Amino acid sequence: MTEAVTIARDGEIAIVTIDNPPVNAMSFHVREPLMAALTALRDEPSVAGMVLACAGRTFVAGADITEFGKPMQQPELRDLIAALETLGKPAVAAIHGTALGGGLELALGCHFRVAEASAKLGLPEVKLGILPGGGGTVRLPRLVGPLKALDMIVSGTPISAKDALANGLVDAVVESDLVAKAVAFAREQAKSGKPAVAVRDRNELIAHADLAAFDARAAELAKKARGLEAPVACAESVRNALTLPFDEAQTKEREIFAKLVAGDQSKAQRHLFFAEREAAKVPGVGKDVKPRDIARVGIIGAGTMGGGIAMAFVNGGIPVTLLEMSREALDRGLGTIEKNYAISVSRGSLTEEAKAKRMAAFTPSTDYADLANCDLIIEAVFEEMSVKKEVFGRIKAVAKPGAILATNTSYLDVNEIAASTSRPQDFLGLHFFSPANVMKLLEIVRGAKTAPDVLATALAVGKKIGKVPVVVGVCHGFVGNRMLGARGAETEPLLLEGATPHQVDKVFTDFGWPMGPFQMWDLAGLDIGWRNRKAQGKKAIIADTLCEQGRFGQKTGRGMYLYESGSRTPTPDPEVAALIEEKAKELGIERREISSQEIIERTFYPLINEGAKILEEGIAARASDIDMVWVNGYGFPIGKGGPMFWASLEGFGKIVERLDYWHARTGKDIFKPAELLRKAAETGKLADAAA
Ligand code: T1G
Numbered sequence: 012m013t014e015a016v017t018i019a020r021d022g023e024i025a026i027v028t029i030d031n032p033p034v035n036a037m038s039f040h041v042r043e044p045l046m047a048a049l050t051a052l053r054d055e056p057s058v059a060g061m062v063l064a065c066a067g068r069t070f071v072a073g074a075d076i077t078e079f080g081k082p083m084q085q086p087e088l089r090d091l092i093a094a095l096e097t098l099g100k101p102a103v104a105a106i107h108g109t110a111l112g113g114g115l116e117l118a119l120g121c122h123f124r125v126a127e128a129s130a131k132l133g134l135p136e137v138k139l140g141i142l143p144g145g146g147g148t149v150r151l152p153r154l155v156g157p158l159k160a161l162d163m164i165v166s167g168t169p170i171s172a173k174d175a176l177a178n179g180l181v182d183a184v185v186e187s188d189l190v191a192k193a194v195a196f197a198r199e200q201a202k203s204g205k206p207a208v209a210v211r212d213r214n215e216l217i218a219h220a221d222l223a224a225f226d227a228r229a230a231e232l233a234k235k236a237r238g239l240e241a242p243v244a245c246a247e248s249v250r251n252a253l254t255l256p257f258d259e260a261q262t263k264e265r266e267i268f269a270k271l272v273a274g275d276q277s278k279a280q281r282h283l284f285f286a287e288r289e290a291a292k293v294p295g296v297g298k299d300v301k302p303r304d305i306a307r308v309g310i311i312g313a314g315t316m317g318g319g320i321a322m323a324f325v326n327g328g329i330p331v332t333l334l335e336m337s338r339e340a341l342d343r344g345l346g347t348i349e350k351n352y353a354i355s356v357s358r359g360s361l362t363e364e365a366k367a368k369r370m371a372a373f374t375p376s377t378d379y380a381d382l383a384n385c386d387l388i389i390e391a392v393f394e395e396m397s398v399k400k401e402v403f404g405r406i407k408a409v410a411k412p413g414a415i416l417a418t419n420t421s422y423l424d425v426n427e428i429a430a431s432t433s434r435p436q437d438f439l440g441l442h443f444f445s446p447a448n449v450m451k452l453l454e455i456v457r458g459a460k461t462a463p464d465v466l467a468t469a470l471a472v473g474k475k476i477g478k479v480p481v482v483v484g485v486c487h488g489f490v491g492n493r494m495l496g497a498r499g500a501e502t503e504p505l506l507l508e509g510a511t512p513h514q515v516d517k518v519f520t521d522f523g524w525p526m527g528p529f530q531m532w533d534l535a536g537l538d539i540g541w542r543n544r545k546a547q548g549k550k551a552i553i554a555d556t557l558c559e560q561g562r563f564g565q566k567t568g569r570g571m572y573l574y575e576s577g578s579r580t581p582t583p584d585p586e587v588a589a590l591i592e593e594k595a596k597e598l599g600i601e602r603r604e605i606s607s608q609e610i611i612e613r614t615f616y617p618l619i620n621e622g623a624k625i626l627e628e629g630i631a632a633r634a635s636d637i638d639m640v641w642v643n644g645y646g647f648p649i650g651k652g653g654p655m656f657w658a659s660l661e662g663f664g665k666i667v668e669r670l671d672y673w674h675a676r677t678g679k680d681i682f683k684p685a686e687l688l689r690k691a692a693e694t695g696k697l698a699d700a701a702a
Contacts, residue, residue: 034072060197069108092120096209105193116145122207133169140277144268148248279652286635309385313344317391319447327476435460452644497621523648533564623685
């Protein structure tokens with residue numbers, strides 16, 4: 012094992028290199044030797060200055076998240092930062108890759124920072140439900156000013172080296188020879204004889220901070236926090252830096268950090284951090300399995316899904332051949348894409364040039380032969396088996412050997428479609444979520460014969476286009492939609508028995524969901540569910556009646572709610588309340604008071620139970636994959652960590668006891684506890700299918 016910290020010399024300048032692959036996290040076995048190195052250099056008269064650099068692909072990407080929740084071993088990060096600040100000679104951080112969290116805080120402990128042009132710098136702790144705990148909220152505003160620091164810390168979004176230079180976060184940006192140029196920088200500072208000023212002592216940018224402007228911006232950002240504590244705590248800590256002496260503000264930062272890191276929200280968000288990385292590790296697809304090259308993608312269907320999927324690939328840098336049955340349909344699809352980009356330009360999140368470049372990456376076509384040079388071909392046509400098979404029959408005739416074939420079906424049997432292509436080893440499901448150019452989730456549906464390198468390719472290309480890919484097995488509705496069915500099965504019975512649409516939706520939004528099931532019906536359009544139910548011979552007495560009355564939701568201005576003059580704000584509708592009462596009477600259902608807890612037990616608990624059944628069947632490899640699906644595809648609140656993680660907080664015993672109660676009372680399968688859940692009630696831990 013290489014040494015985690017080494018010292019080299021370039022004359023009077025010492026170069027301290029951290030080497031802790033894969034991302035140079037500030038684990039204890041780095042902190043200890045680093046402190047020893049700094050102490051030695053402080054006391055070494057022949058050393059006039061130092062450079063702090065990292066080996067491998069990145070500068071320090073933060074504290075070691077795996078150490079959270081464990082007793083902290085000394086020295087801590089803040090001790091190292093204090094040692095850098097009091098080194099008595101200039102310390103220069105040489106930054107490449109990503110200087111994140113505790114890594115950027117360490118660099119803020121140095122007197123100067125030199126960054127490679129491709130470097131990214133940020134304090135993403137808020138994404139882990141915490142705040143920078145190594146002085147970042149107190150030092151960053153001193154370098155970049157209160158408002159920039161507030162935005163960087165509350166958003167957690169890293170900035171480019173160019174932006175960092177413009178905002179005073181770094182002192183120089185170099186294209187190459189980073190360490191050599193950092194050494195030259197240190198040498199120049201040492202030669203200047205000027206005392207190196209620690210960031211903690213640079214108060215010019217915060218001395219006369221405009222607190223009113225700061226508070227206004229903080230209030231704006233707090234509105235987007237959606238019940239998460241960390242964004243608000245981050246703003247409070249940066250404000251302390253503007254109003255309190257340095258040490259007092261840093262002490263308060265530590266107190267807030269200690270409270271947040273011990274909280275359920277941070278545990279949930281740290282769970283999701285590792286869950287996203289675990290989801291990329293698929294049984295049977297080792298690191299040695301080489302993905303196929305994807306230089307061009309063919310997409311059949313330029314409707315809502317096809318158009319969104321095409322944008323996702325082009326936004327990810329992969330050109331697209333977009334195929335439709337007719338020129339007219341093609342122009343309509345391209346028109347929608349152009350409009351979407353125009354909206355981004357008007358919002359300033361895209362330049363006109365970039366828009367033109369992206370539009371140029373689409374090759375429109377009405378001829379299947381134009382798919383012959385595509386490495387991946389995705390079908391996004393009408394959700395009907397015969398239509399799918401007809402389309403893959405035509406693809407089969409033109410697709411080149413080695414091309415990957417994929418369906419965007421949401422429900423249909425992927426193995427049946429695969430069989431119709433006579434190359435099931437090259438086939439899989441790529442289930443995108445609407446709007447596909449925005450939603451992060453990509454359910455990769457593994458067919459019975461899908462080859463490992465096809466899965467590896469889907470994982471790699473999914474990551475490349477900014478998605479969170481999760482591999483799932485074949486069943487009706489895969490993981491997400493299947494569980495959605497279980498979550499929604501009791502929504503109408505709850506209304507008939509006494510709840511109101513607003514009451515049910517409020518339980519969901521209070522929990523942290525962007526919206527409740529009935530608001531979601533109105534957004535998606537009640538007619539979609541109606542068509543599916545009719546196709547499956549199923550009924551939903553209230554929703555069906557509303558559809559018969561032409562109430563399809565937002566698009567018709569009324570559905571479960573009223574939407575005054577085109578607004579998106581749902582207003583409870585007395586007509587719907589009357590309809591529900593009428594149908595309950597027709598069905599002889601006595602209406603009663605329904606509590607919020609009952610709503611949770613009849614919607615969230617079946618969701619979790621279905622998740623456990625999915626694990627039992629091996630449709631998902633691990634519980635955390637299910638959490639990834641729900642957080643990235645269905646708006647499950649990140650502060651709760653996903654349904655399976657939340658179940659561990661709620662208590663498996665309590666959930667099983669209440670499922671048994673409702674099962675006995677209703678006899679409905681959605682309440683019959685999965686064996687895996689019963690076991691979890693005994694052991695306190697949900698075993699993964701793979702275990
Ligand atoms: N601690 C421990 N492990 C980490 C880690 C970290 N900070 N960052 C990454 N890993 C592991 C990760 O789990 C994976 O492991 C492997 O490294 C490669 O990561 C006091 C308290 C740097 C942009 O939030 O955003 O500092 O799965 O697959 O896609 O204020 O990792 O291979 O076993 O993600 O190239 C703040 C977290 C911490 C940054 C690289 N820092 N990391 O992305 O690789 S809190 C962060 C990232 C903090 C202080 C506070 C990304 C990356 P495995 P990867 P990547």
